Amino acid sequence: MAVDILKISKDAVEASKIYPDVINASIGMFYDEDKKIGGMPIVSKAIRNLPDEDIFPYPAVDGGAQFKKNLITWVFGPYEENLKTHFFINACATPGGSGAIASTFSIFSKPGESIFVSDIRWQYERFADRAKLNVFEHALFDGDAFNITSFENRLDELCKNQHRVIVIINDPCHNPTGFTLSEHEFDRILDILNRKKKNDIVFLYDLAYLEFSHETNNRKKLSMLPKLDQHVTTILAFSGSKTFGVYGLRLGAAIVMTKDEERTKKIHMQYINEARGSWSATPTASIELFNKFSIADNKKAFLVDLDRINTLVQKRSVSFITQAKAIGLKTHPFRSGFYTVVLTKDPDQDYLKLAEHHIYAVPMNGGVRFALCSLSLKEIEGLPQKIKSILNL
Numbered sequence: 001m002a003v004d005i006l007k008i009s010k011d012a013v014e015a016s017k018i019y020p021d022v023i024n025a026s027i028g029m030f031y032d033e034d035k036k037i038g039g040m041p042i043v044s045k046a047i048r049n050l051p052d053e054d055i056f057p058y059p060a061v062d063g064g065a066q067f068k069k070n071l072i073t074w075v076f077g078p079y080e081e082n083l084k085t086h087f088f089i090n091a092c093a094t095p096g097g098s099g100a101i102a103s104t105f106s107i108f109s110k111p112g113e114s115i116f117v118s119d120i121r122w123q124y125e126r127f128a129d130r131a132k133l134n135v136f137e138h139a140l141f142d143g144d145a146f147n148i149t150s151f152e153n154r155l156d157e158l159c160k161n162q163h164r165v166i167v168i169i170n171d172p173c174h175n176p177t178g179f180t181l182s183e184h185e186f187d188r189i190l191d192i193l194n195r196k197k198k199n200d201i202v203f204l205y206d207l208a209y210l211e212f213s214h215e216t217n218n219r220k221k222l223s224m225l226p227k228l229d230q231h232v233t234t235i236l237a238f239s240g241s242k243t244f245g246v247y248g249l250r251l252g253a254a255i256v257m258t259k260d261e262e263r264t265k266k267i268h269m270q271y272i273n274e275a276r277g278s279w280s281a282t283p284t285a286s287i288e289l290f291n292k293f294s295i296a297d298n299k300k301a302f303l304v305d306l307d308r309i310n311t312l313v314q315k316r317s318v319s320f321i322t323q324a325k326a327i328g329l330k331t332h333p334f335r336s337g338f339y340t341v342v343l344t345k346d347p348d349q350d351y352l353k354l355a356e357h358h359i360y361a362v363p364m365n366g367g368v369r370f371a372l373c374s375l376s377l378k379e380i381e382g383l384p385q386k387i388k389s390i391l392n393l
Helices: 005-016 041-048 065-086 096-108 124-130 148-161 183-194 220-227 240-244 261-278 284-293 296-327 347-356 383-391
Strands: 088-094 114-118 134-138 164-170 200-206 232-239 252-258 339-343 362-364 367-371
Touching: 005 347, 041 284, 041 296, 065 088, 065 220, 065 232, 065 252, 065 284, 088 096, 088 261, 096 124, 096 164, 096 200, 096 232, 096 240, 096 252, 096 261, 114 124, 114 148, 124 134, 134 148, 148 164, 148 183, 183 220, 232 240, 240 252, 240 284, 252 261, 284 296, 296 339, 296 383, 347 362, 347 367, 347 383
Parallel strands: 114 134, 114 164, 164 200, 200 232
Antiparallel strands: 088 252, 232 252, 339 367, 362 367
8 A cells, every 4th residue: 555545535536526426435534425524513513612722732742641541441441440450551642543653663663674564454564664664464364364374474484583573453443454353363363472472572453443343342352452471562553533533633642551560661751752753742632622522421422423423334334345245346354444445456557447437446455445434325336336347357
């Protein structure tokens, strides 16, 4: 995914000014059925009602004590107290989940080293390039399941040549496939990380789409983290931008979890230093917005909007996948989330062919990604057949 997704989206917007049939499935932002962005009236209202003192002043670089407390409670949910008994935990606000990823690469790696990531993935290599890192891949899928054999064998290879390894897992609602790990698959991943006792493992768990999972319990896998041994440092990359649909406000966080108090303190200070030397501080408005929705009554109202969006996004996804299966249009295994990938032989050429027919999507390894979160049900109706016809699949 070395292409510029934002440029593809801009091209789609410009084309829509000329052609009425443009379908912009390029970028992961929720649009309602009337093609209005966001879809959360309660969030929109809260932003407009923020007083000046919650917008203009500098915030604490890490977001401040109240933000961090609210963040940990929000992300860990019913497992907060249990996780606190097993880990020393701290956090630092970042500009979106992207900021958490970029700062983690900077803090835990040296130029020339490799990050460990799946062959089908979001654009982690952009952040790797900035940190002068290489990409070491494992196969993501074995049929419709996570390829645990490739994960283990390839990690073995990398760990023989590199002492500290950043292992990235994007789950749930994997971007770009919509795949979600089962609890059993996640547990096996943790077991493999535990076996690397001669290495310093940094487990970067990118859960940007946590709130959009349709698992029975979308936080159950977090409750499994205490089984990790001392040599594993866990970093959770949180995206408030995705959670609240405020993509441009850039709200995120890196949550640090270790079993050594001094190590957690040291890493927390490294994140603060990285923030101060890079983006200075996350926007105050973003932090205060999160704090306001952490108040019980506000959160309850927010979850009503979130549930409505979740239901609609899943309905769109089911519509697309059902149509695709009916006509033999192949996709990667999908469970829930914003995206799916149509498998094609030449993604770089195929996305251009689609654009010629006013369908804008993103080329990537093995196929073309469609952001179903941004398409109405009307736009999705018949879309798989159009894709199949245009690409002769």
